[in-house]
Amino acid sequence: MTQQGVRWSADQVLALASDAASRKAGSRLGAAGPWSGAGSCEEGTVWGLCKGSGSKPYQTIVDIAGPAGPAYKCSCPSRKFPCKHALGLLLLWAGEDDAVPTVAQAPDWAEQWIAGRRKRSEDKRPAGGGSSPAAADPEAARRRAEKRAERVTAGATELEQRLTDLLRGGLAAAEQARYGLWEETAARMVDAQAPGLAARVRELGAIPASGPGWPVRLLEECALLHLLDQGWLRRDRLPEGLAATVRSRIGLPASADGPPVRDRWLVLAQYDTVDVKLTTRRIWLHGAGTGRTALLLSYGAAGRAPELALPVGLALDAELSAYPGTGGHRAALGERFAAPAPLPLRPPGIPTARAAARYGEALREDPWLESVPVTLERVVPVPDGDSWQLADADSKLALPLTPAARSRPGLWQLVALSGGAPVTVFGECGHRGFTPLTAWAEGAGEAVPLC
Amino acid sequence: MTAWEDLVTTALLGTDRRPPVTGGAGREAPEALLDEAAVATVRRRAGLCPAPAARRPEPAAEDPRPALPAAAARRLAMLLSGRPGTGTGGRRGTSPDLMELLPQWLAAANARGFAAPPQMLPALLDAARGRTDLRPAALAFAGPRALWLARLNQDWRFALRAAPGGGTTLPDPEDVEAIRQLWQEGLFAERVALLTALRARTPDAARELLAGTWATERAEDRLMFLDSLRTGLAGGDEPFLEQALSDRSRNVRTTAAELLSALPGSALAGRMAVRAGACVAVDHTGDGPVIAVEAPPECDAGMERDGVVAKPPAGRGERSWWLGQLVEATPLTAWSARLGGRTSGEIVALPVADGWQGELHAAWSRAAVRQRDADWARALLGAPAAPEAGGPGAVSLAERAKLLATLEGGERAGWVAGFIAAHGLSEAFQLLGVCPVPWSAPLGRAVVDALDIARDAGSYPWSFSGVMGLAERCLDPAEASRLDGLLAVPDEREDASPGAGGYWAEAFQRLVTTLRLRATMLAELEHAP
Numbered sequence: 001m002t003q004q005g006v007r008w009s010a011d012q013v014l015a016l017a018s019d020a021a022s023r024k025a026g027s028r029l030g031a032a033g034p035w036s037g038a039g040s041c042e043e044g045t046v047w048g049l050c051k052g053s054g055s056k057p058y059q060t061i062v063d064i065a066g067p068a069g070p071a072y073k074c075s076c077p078s079r080k081f082p083c084k085h086a087l088g089l090l091l092l093w094a095g096e097d098d099a100v101p102t103v104a105q106a107p108d109w110a111e112q113w114i115a116g117r118r119k120r121s122e123d124k125r126p127a128g129g130g131s132s133p134a135a136a137d138p139e140a141a142r143r144r145a146e147k148r149a150e151r152v153t154a155g156a157t158e159l160e161q162r163l164t165d166l167l168r169g170g171l172a173a174a175e176q177a178r179y180g181l182w183e184e185t186a187a188r189m190v191d192a193q194a195p196g197l198a199a200r201v202r203e204l205g206a207i208p209a210s211g212p213g214w215p216v217r218l219l220e221e222c223a224l225l226h227l228l229d230q231g232w233l234r235r236d237r238l239p240e241g242l243a244a245t246v247r248s249r250i251g252l253p254a255s256a257d258g259p260p261v262r263d264r265w266l267v268l269a270q271y272d273t274v275d276v277k278l279t280t281r282r283i284w285l286h287g288a289g290t291g292r293t294a295l296l297l298s299y300g301a302a303g304r305a306p307e308l309a310l311p312v313g314l315a316l317d318a319e320l321s322a323y324p325g326t327g328g329h330r331a332a333l334g335e336r337f338a339a340p341a342p343l344p345l346r347p348p349g350i351p352t353a354r355a356a357a358r359y360g361e362a363l364r365e366d367p368w369l370e371s372v373p374v375t376l377e378r379v380v381p382v383p384d385g386d387s388w389q390l391a392d393a394d395s396k397l398a399l400p401l402t403p404a405a406r407s408r409p410g411l412w413q414l415v416a417l418s419g420g421a422p423v424t425v426f427g428e429c430g431h432r433g434f435t436p437l438t439a440w441a442e443g444a445g446e447a448v449p450l451c
Numbered sequence: 452m453t454a455w456e457d458l459v460t461t462a463l464l465g466t467d468r469r470p471p472v473t474g475g476a477g478r479e480a481p482e483a484l485l486d487e488a489a490v491a492t493v494r495r496r497a498g499l500c501p502a503p504a505a506r507r508p509e510p511a512a513e514d515p516r517p518a519l520p521a522a523a524a525r526r527l528a529m530l531l532s533g534r535p536g537t538g539t540g541g542r543r544g545t546s547p548d549l550m551e552l553l554p555q556w557l558a559a560a561n562a563r564g565f566a567a568p569p570q571m572l573p574a575l576l577d578a579a580r581g582r583t584d585l586r587p588a589a590l591a592f593a594g595p596r597a598l599w600l601a602r603l604n605q606d607w608r609f610a611l612r613a614a615p616g617g618g619t620t621l622p623d624p625e626d627v628e629a630i631r632q633l634w635q636e637g638l639f640a641e642r643v644a645l646l647t648a649l650r651a652r653t654p655d656a657a658r659e660l661l662a663g664t665w666a667t668e669r670a671e672d673r674l675m676f677l678d679s680l681r682t683g684l685a686g687g688d689e690p691f692l693e694q695a696l697s698d699r700s701r702n703v704r705t706t707a708a709e710l711l712s713a714l715p716g717s718a719l720a721g722r723m724a725v726r727a728g729a730c731v732a733v734d735h736t737g738d739g740p741v742i743a744v745e746a747p748p749e750c751d752a753g754m755e756r757d758g759v760v761a762k763p764p765a766g767r768g769e770r771s772w773w774l775g776q777l778v779e780a781t782p783l784t785a786w787s788a789r790l791g792g793r794t795s796g797e798i799v800a801l802p803v804a805d806g807w808q809g810e811l812h813a814a815w816s817r818a819a820v821r822q823r824d825a826d827w828a829r830a831l832l833g834a835p836a837a838p839e840a841g842g843p844g845a846v847s848l849a850e851r852a853k854l855l856a857t858l859e860g861g862e863r864a865g866w867v868a869g870f871i872a873a874h875g876l877s878e879a880f881q882l883l884g885v886c887p888v889p890w891s892a893p894l895g896r897a898v899v900d901a902l903d904i905a906r907d908a909g910s911y912p913w914s915f916s917g918v919m920g921l922a923e924r925c926l927d928p929a930e931a932s933r934l935d936g937l938l939a940v941p942d943e944r945e946d947a948s949p950g951a952g953g954y955w956a957e958a959f960q961r962l963v964t965t966l967r968l969r970a971t972m973l974a975e976l977e978h979a980p
Contacts, residue, residue: 024532030529031968033547033967095522160482166481167462167481167484168480168481170463171462171465215462219488219492220492223489227489352501353500353501356500359497361497363496382504382505383603385505391505392504395504398503398504400502413573416573420510420599421510431496
């Protein structure tokens with residue numbers, strides 16, 4: 001039932017690339033030269049033969065409308081994903097109307113793969129609604145969960161001990177402490193199967209080297225870690241929502257068991273954070289009908305782009321189910337009813353004072369929250385010494401940008417887009433400031449991704 | 452000290468050294484401290500308010516140009532993402548070099564008067580920062596908002612330097628008082644920009660402005676100002692330039708003389724014609740007419756005042772040095788009367804006695820370029836297929852390229868096409884560079900045929916990479932279909948270089964791909980937004 005819809009823009013295609021090198025290599029293949037037999041079909045599949053260095057051209061296929069984002073297949077030996085041929089093919093498809101004609105029938109080599117995919121996804125669908133392997137033996141699952149809870153409790157107790165020791169000796173001593181001390185504690189938390197605690201501990205280790213004001217930040221983070229430990233140890237006395245937040249912050253698995261909400265979900269922003277082992281992709285969505293903001297997370301092993309890719313400015317007709325806790329933003333993508341299509345919609349915005357208040361309110365549900373998604377309306381980027389602000393056009397107030405946002409190239413795109421005039425900006429508003437992610441010029445104009 | 456600061460101090464020193472003031476019963480001190488800090492942290496975060504806004508920058512000037520068509524905007528994003536340093540070294544494969552197409556794209560977009568998409572300005576400025584040759588077109592396309600941005604970012608300061616008047620706006624041409632004030636009080640760069648702009652619109656007013664303060668300017672400044680009179684040079688400038696011939700600075704004198712000699716009706720040109728005429732004559736004593744040359748015996752004060760440099764560069768005889776300067780500054784129209792009423796073609800064809808031909812023809816070439824005399828340039832260039840045109844003749848390739856530039860575009864391309872047909876591509880690069888883009892049909896065909904011949908001769912394509920690169924950028928995209936026959940990999944011949952056939956096919960494929968891309972690029976700009 002999927003439709004190919006409108007072709008993507010080059011930016012949207014390049015957003016799929018796993019790194020800058022792929023982007024560059026893909027761009028160079030995005031012209032008709034090396035390609036032959038390229039075509040696409042209504043169902044949202046694009047294919048083509050790309051002449052490489054060998055005698056036989058590479059066979060490249062991309063399924064744009066896959067239920068979990070685009071899927072790629074290429075006969076080249078590259079381990080990049082998507083490879084440069086897939087990117088080049090999509091750029092060709094995005095760029096020139098006649099280079100990739102829409103045809104009714106795919107060639108045999110492409111048809112085989114398409115049919116295989118379709119079959120697999122149909123096989124999966126009835127299974128998805130029924131029983132999962134975990135549910136097969138509820139008794140065993142319960143025992144496993146209990147066992148894990150015991151381990152986490154042991155870890156949280158140990159961490160509490162370390163924190164009290166730290167404060168007894170003073171944070172000043174922590175400045176000299178080796179980074180290795182924190183790494184070791186983090187490893188203990190991994191053993192305790194509490195990845196959320198491990199990540200927080202690892203971040204504590206970096207704070208003493210983070211410049212002026214570090215004691216304040218270190219105390220804040222120690223206190224919030226203490227709060228999380230205490231929350232876990234007394235979770236049976238917490239209201240259900242807060243208890244779910246604690247479990248999720250500790251890093252226990254949860255299932256997105258909220259009721260599925262169907263809407264046209266506009267992609268507001270997509271960005272990756274890269275770790276040594278893991279690439280995390282965050283995708284912010286805005287429900288055109290419900291007005292809700294939702295966050296999709298997708299992960300990729302180091303060096304590989306996470307599989308889910310949704311270009312900014314497109315909307316997908318799909319069902320989302322919320323995860324429990326953490327303010328209710330995080331959701332899982334359920335069934336998709338159509339391929340993403342452009343939607344000229346902007347989320348309604350608020351002034352800066354409302355945005356700061358909204359973060360404060362959200363802390364009630366989740367005191368560990370770093371930031372909330374917010375759309376600011378009629379704000380002007382204003383230089384403020386070494387830093388920048390987003391100032392209300394109609395009041396004398398402004399939100400500072402986060403230190404990270406100041407050094408990103410997206411800042412200059414935002415400044416250029418504004419030219420000193422008010423713009424609408426979507427981003428994350430938190431205690432460190434505002435991180436702009438997407439902007440719209442006043443009046444008409446497409447969404448401009450800033451990250 | 453606030454309660455929070457108190458907590459931070461305690462935490463820094465440790466509860467062993469500084470027991471907390473508060474602290475619940477039954478709990479250990481560190482734990483009580485952490486409890487309080489947690490409450491305080493969440494309270495501090497929840498209570499955050501926006502800050503007072505800093506001073507807002509003046510909004511950027513309005514850009515009245517229409518927005519790019521969507522497809523063209525996407526193309527620009529793609530061309531800019533090809534930055535930086537693509538196509539450096541190594542084999543280039545079959546895909547086009549996107550960065551090389553950016554200048555052409557910018558020229559086409561500027562010709563159609565489109566505005567740049569504001570969010571692409573940072574990438575555009577970065578590209579222009581790395582490549583000075585891109586700057587004029589990139590900054591013209593980037594428009595007023597790019598200058599506004601450049602004032603906020605150190606990295607883009609070059610844009611302010613490149614813009615006329617350092618980014619400040621020049622006064623209205625009608626506003627005589629404002630012009631006079633800027634001329635009298637402005638910085639040097641502003642004054643040069645003002646003079647240049649004024650000269651382009653009202654040449655006489657610009658000269659009068661300069662003449663008004665001439666005596667008080669510094670020598671270096673006088674030279675720069677004088678240089679800006681090149682634009683719109685006309686007879687009316689002569690009295691002023693004559694006066695500058697007796698300037699204190701030698702560089703100013705030389706420049707004034709050079710400008711005067713480009714005015715064929717000027718008194719200086721007349722004096723030079725008399726001097727040169729005394730040195731060059733037709734000698735009928737032999738079998739046929741021959742040009743006899745008698746170089747000037749001395750460089751007198753009058754010659755020096757008229758800009759002749761007395762001292763030759765190392766390795767040149769002083770008499771031939773003086774002769775060259777005299778002939779160069781003589782109006783070419785004077786020679787017909789001096790040399791028996793002959794046309795330029797007949798004069799150039801005359802033999803020159805005693806080995807003076809090189810010196811004399813080179814001086815005439817410089818004169819033809821300076822005076823933009825197409826008739827003499829044509830005569831000096833000769834027939835493109837002539838055997839001496841190919842070799843290192845009397846006129847060097849660089850000088851020939853300059854002579855070609857005085858001809859009208861179509862004739863220029865025709866001459867180079869004839870040259871390539873007769874002599875191949877090995878000497879053609881410099882000459883191709885002065886031909887108008889896109890290449891005319893005869894020129895394009897001559898280049899493609901010559902490439903085909905080079906391939907058949909069995910050499911590798913990278914011996915012609917310069918011409919190939921030019922062809923990618925300059926061939927008319929309509930020619931792409933004529934290249935189809937060259938794309939196949941031919942059977943390898945015995946005498947060919949190993950693998951050359953495949954590389955040639957690859958190079959031609961890139962050529963065709965690039966031409967198609969250029970056609971698409973231009974078509975995208977034609978769409979109504």
